[in-house]
Amino acid sequence: MANTKRRQFLATAGAFASLSALPAMAHSSRTTNAELPPILHMVYFWLKDPTSTEDKQKLIAGLQSLRAIPQVHSLHIGVPANTLKRDVIDNSFDVSELMLFESVEAQDEYQLHPIHKKFVEECSHLWREVVVRDSVSV
Known part of the structure; x- marks a missing residue:
């Protein structure tokens, strides 16, 4: 019985110890500008038909194709949060x-x-407006 209580205590103590380390781990895992590639390319698209789920999916699929371009370090595709x-x-x-x-x-x-040019050729008819903002890390 005492052995069981000791194991429960040790398990509970270990769980609390690991929880107390979470804030430090979360802080240390944050990425700084120095760790990111220096160029951010932000693009915003307004669809000609914003009610069309099909058009939105075509545009997203086209954007996904850009992942194959070797110069792209990373790519995030999103919709308004x-x-x-x-x-x-x-x-x-x-x-x-x-x-x-x-x-x-x-x-x-x-x-x-060529993949970027193909994307523009195949998808530009979907949007009524596009805004690009390029930024360099300081």
């Missing part, structure tokens, strides 16, 4: 992409890549 409404938030877009590149030259090469 249901975050708190504030005056500074613009979630009027339908689909967004965020790409990271190792250099301005890599981003320039991406623009000329």
Whole structure:
């Protein structure tokens, strides 16, 4: 009986010890600008027909194809988040992409890549507006 209680105590103590380490682990796992590739390529798309699920899926599939371009370090494809409404938030877009590149030259090469050109050719009829914001880490 005493052995069982000791094991329960040790298991509980171990669980609490690991929980107490979570804030430190979460903090240490945050990525800094120095750890990210220096070029962020942010693109926002407004569909011609924002009610069309089919058009949205075609655009997302086209964006997924861009992952095959070697210069693309990473790619996030998204839709507006249901975050708190504030005056500074613009979630009027339908689909967004965020790409990271190792250099301005890599981003320039991406623009000329045949897969990117094919994406623009096959998907540009889907959007009424596109806004691009490129940023370099400081």
